[in-house]
Amino acid sequence: TNCLTTTWRLFKNLSEEQQRYEKQLIFEHPAFIKLCQQLLRDSRRMTRRDLVFSLHAVVNLGVPQNTLLVQTFLRVCQEKLNQLDNRCISVLATTLAGMDKDKNVSALQAGLQLLVEQRISSIRDIFILRNLMKCMGKDAPVFLKKKLEMAVLREIDNLTFPNALRVFFALVAMNYCSLPILNACSKKIQENVHETPFRQLILILEACHTLQYRNVKLFSVLADYVNSTACLWDKRQILLFLSACEALGFQPSELMDIFAEKVTEDPEFLNLKNLLMVLRVYSRLNYIPRVQKHVFFETLHSCLSKCLPQISNTELLKAVYSLGILGYLPDHALNELLQKDSMDELVPSDDLNKEQKKMMLRCVKTCMELDNPSFTKPAVVLTENLSSLVSVNLRKAQETLIELLGDENMFRQNVRLPYKYHIDFEIRMDSDRKKVLPIAATDDHPDSSVQRLAFLFAPLSSFCLGTAHPQGKLAMKKRHLNKLGYHVILIQNKKFQEMTNEDAVEFLKGKIYSEDAFAFPEATVQDNN
Numbered sequence: 001t002n003c004l005t006t007t008w009r010l011f012k013n014l015s016e017e018q019q020r021y022e023k024q025l026i027f028e029h030p031a032f033i034k035l036c037q038q039l040l041r042d043s044r045r046m047t048r049r050d051l052v053f054s055l056h057a058v059v060n061l062g063v064p065q066n067t068l069l070v071q072t073f074l075r076v077c078q079e080k081l082n083q084l085d086n087r088c089i090s091v092l093a094t095t096l097a098g099m100d101k102d103k104n105v106s107a108l109q110a111g112l113q114l115l116v117e118q119r120i121s122s123i124r125d126i127f128i129l130r131n132l133m134k135c136m137g138k139d140a141p142v143f144l145k146k147k148l149e150m151a152v153l154r155e156i157d158n159l160t161f162p163n164a165l166r167v168f169f170a171l172v173a174m175n176y177c178s179l180p181i182l183n184a185c186s187k188k189i190q191e192n193v194h195e196t197p198f199r200q201l202i203l204i205l206e207a208c209h210t211l212q213y214r215n216v217k218l219f220s221v222l223a224d225y226v227n228s229t230a231c232l233w234d235k236r237q238i239l240l241f242l243s244a245c246e247a248l249g250f251q252p253s254e255l256m257d258i259f260a261e262k263v264t265e266d267p268e269f270l271n272l273k274n275l276l277m278v279l280r281v282y283s284r285l286n287y288i289p290r291v292q293k294h295v296f297f298e299t300l301h302s303c304l305s306k307c308l309p310q311i312s313n314t315e316l317l318k319a320v321y322s323l324g325i326l327g328y329l330p331d332h333a334l335n336e337l338l339q340k341d342s343m344d345e346l347v348p349s350d351d352l353n354k355e356q357k358k359m360m361l362r363c364v365k366t367c368m369e370l371d372n373p374s375f376t377k378p379a380v381v382l383t384e385n386l387s388s389l390v391s392v393n394l395r396k397a398q399e400t401l402i403e404l405l406g407d408e409n410m411f412r413q414n415v416r417l418p419y420k421y422h423i424d425f426e427i428r429m430d431s432d433r434k435k436v437l438p439i440a441a442t443d444d445h446p447d448s449s450v451q452r453l454a455f456l457f458a459p460l461s462s463f464c465l466g467t468a469h470p471q472g473k474l475a476m477k478k479r480h481l482n483k484l485g486y487h488v489i490l491i492q493n494k495k496f497q498e499m500t501n502e503d504a505v506e507f508l509k510g511k512i513y514s515e516d517a518f519a520f521p522e523a524t525v526q527d528n529n
Contacts, residue, residue, distance in 0.1 A: 001051040003035060004057035011061060023062055040069050043076050051076060052088045056095045074104035081111050090128040100142035113144065120147045120267075122371065126155045130166045138175035145176045156184050158472055164188035165200065169207060173498060177211040188219045193225045202234055205244035207502050216466035219245065221345035223252035230258050235269045238262070239277055246281040250473065251464040253287060260289040260296045270303040276315060285464055286475040288326060297328050305332045313346050315359070321360040324367035325472040328481060334368070365475070366419045370483045376486045383426075384416045392425055396497060399456055400504045401425060415454075417484065423476060426453040426486075427512065436512070453512065455485040457493040468492065 007026065016019065016024060039054060046054065053072040063070055077084075077092060093112060095162060099105050123129055133148050140148075149234050159167070164185040168409065189196065189204065196204075201222050224239055226233065233241075237485055238259050245252055263270065269280065279300065281527060282288075289296050304311075304319055313321070320337050323330050337346075348356045369375060379400065390398050390413050401411050407425075412426040428437045431449035432489060442450050462474040470490055478488045489511050499507060 001046070001056075004039075005053050006063075008057040008060055019490060025506055026061065033430065034071050036063070040072055044079075045073050045261055046076075048080055048083050048085070049311060051080065052095070053093045054083065056091050059095055059099060060241070065102065066104075071104055074108055078104070078108050078111060080175065081108070081115060086119065086123050086125065086409070089119070090131040090135075090184065094131055097135040097137065099521070102199050113140065115146065117144055123151060124155060126152065126159060126163045126167070127389065129155070130163065130170045133167070133170035133176075134173040136171055145174055148174070148180045149176070149181060152178075152181055156181065159184060159188060161188050161195065162194040165196075167203075168204065172207045172210050173516075175210075176189070178230070179449050182213050182215070186215050186452075190221045195220055196225075198226075198233060198241075202244050204238055205241070209244070209247045212246070216250070216401060218253075219248065219250045219465070225251075227252065227255045227258060230255070230262075235266070236274070239274060239281075242281045243277055246284050247385045248284075249461065249463075249465045251285040251287060251467070251469065255287070256282070256287050257289050257291070258472050262317050263294070263504060264292060264295050264299050267299045267303055270300070272307045272311060272315065275300065275303050275307065276319060276322075279319055279452055282324040283322035283472045284323070286470060286472045295321070297326070301328070301330045304330055308333065308336050317346060317357060317364070318358055320364050324364050324371070325474075325476045327367070327371050329368060329371060330497050334364075337364070354503070360521060366480065367476070370419070370480045375483060381484050382418060383412075385412060385414060388474065390414060390424075393493060393497070394457055396504065397491075397493075397508075400501070400508055401427075403501075405436055407438075410436050412439050416456050417481075419480065421481065421484075422456050423454040423481070423486070426451040429453065429512075433513070452486050454481050454488045455491065455511075457491050460494050463492060 011019060011022060011026075036058075037403050039058075043051070043054075051073065055070070055077065058070060058073070060066070064417060065071075073191065089112065092108075093116075096105060096109050096112065111151075113136065113434060116136065123132075133152070136144060137451070163456065168185040168189070169183060205219070206224065208218070221243075223245065226238065226253075230238065238255065242252070242256065242259060300323070308316070316337055318434060320330060323333075346361060347354055351357065362414075396412075398413060402408055405411060410427070411438050413424065415423045415426050417423065426439075427441045429435060429451040430437060431451065433451055437450065456474070456477070458470070458474055461471075463470055466488070474490070478490065481488045491511070496504060
């Protein structure tokens with residue numbers, strides 16, 4: 001056993017190429033064959049510790065699972081299962097987690113699960129608990145996951161930073177979101193962020209995405225650390241970190257400014273793959289750099305133009321769509337996109353993502369029209385009421401508007417606009433913005449001085465995490481409604497639903513009569529075109 005485990009410790013520290021070479025030498029060595037034969041003969045006389053460590057070593061050295069040696073070890077482990085101590089259980093669980101399912105593995109895993117269930121209250125070692133969490137995996141029954149959670153929580157005050165990381169990732173392997181454990185681990189990570197390797201920072205963000213765990217404070221600490229040490233990381237590393245933030249809907253604005261500056265200084269970094277990633281991150285998070293924004297977008301446009309000879313139709317559509325969301329029309333790429341022979345070339349009929357691509361193409365064409373500097377606000381916008389009924393999640397908003405304005409005739413609901421846009425509620429006001437006007441009166445006597453307000457009650461997922469900053473698609477819709485003559489009021493529907501009726505009335509009253517509702521729309525980069 002000592003011989004095997006020492007071989008494994010040496011072997012696992014080698015590079016992948018060295019491992020392939022050494023593995024061949026090990027398997028061909030006459031002494032290794034004799035060693036395996038001796039292990040096979042002595043397997044039933046081994047101590048429980050030697051048994052599980054020998055199995056762990058031979059499996060990780062790559063001895064095929066269907067060999068007599070491995071299968072014998074598995075059967076003997078079944079026989080001695082109840083004699084194993086907690087550490088042996090942990091090693092065995094780790095070994096089985098990396099093996100393919102077969103009759104003996106499945107039987108041993110089932111027995112191990114029952115044993116863990118019985119022993120869980122006596123296990124105090126957080127490292128062993130973490131191993132068991134990881135190895136029981138997502139297929140473990142919920143009651144067992146709950147027992148493991150309670151066992152970890154008993155020892156949570158003794159949690160060290162390395163173990164906090166291990167437990168954090170073990171929850172991902174178990175696909176179990178335990179908020180008390182995650183919050184405790186997050187606190188340790190924040191306190192020790194300077195000791196965290198860069199790759200681990202990205203893995204933490206990816207784990208949060210997998211577990212749907214949203215901790216703005218944790219994300220901000222990680223982003224501030226990367227921001228303060230940006231000179232230590234290359235652009236590819238920062239881009240991977242930003243991509244992980246984008247998946248969470250979290251906008252690290254200062255880091256995005258720094259990265260934009262690095263890109264303009266060294267555009268050669270932007271190969272096609274990196275370019276598409278940058279476009280996706282900045283468009284979804286709806287971020288335009290505070291300084292040198294024109295240079296940044298010209299750099300992206302130039303790199304996209306260079307990639308046109310080898311870019312696929314789908315990649316071209318995604319790139320133009322991302323820039324369109326930000327209000328930038330890349331002329332060369334746009335011409336290339338529109339020169340495709342037919343719609344079928346861009347969106348084949350058998351494409352699984354056909355509807356999504358149609359939506360993207362429609363958005364691009366809408367951007368071409370509404371974001372064109374020559375576009376002027378129409379005197380009249382043709383609208384249509386889709387239905388007098390509102391969805392359940394808008395019922396409170398409807399009742400609040402009736403209470404505030406006194407009558408259903410003072411607003412419209414479920415309004416469809418040109419370009420396939422839709423607004424939840426529309427209100428019209430006089431030119432001084434002091435009085436709400438009846439809808440019928442303004443329809444019968446159109447007046448260009450009438451102010452039109454569009455209410456959009458959006459889910460929290462449409463905003464950057466922890467902020468009221470709209471993400472890309474919602475920001476584009478707001479910009480386009482501004483172009484059509486609407487003053488847009490964005491409301492986070494979940495927070496609105498949590499208000500009392502009195503607070504909801506005061507909230508909407510403030511939105512309707514506030515000067516902010518009539519402020520000029522935020523700047524975009526469209527003046528570049």
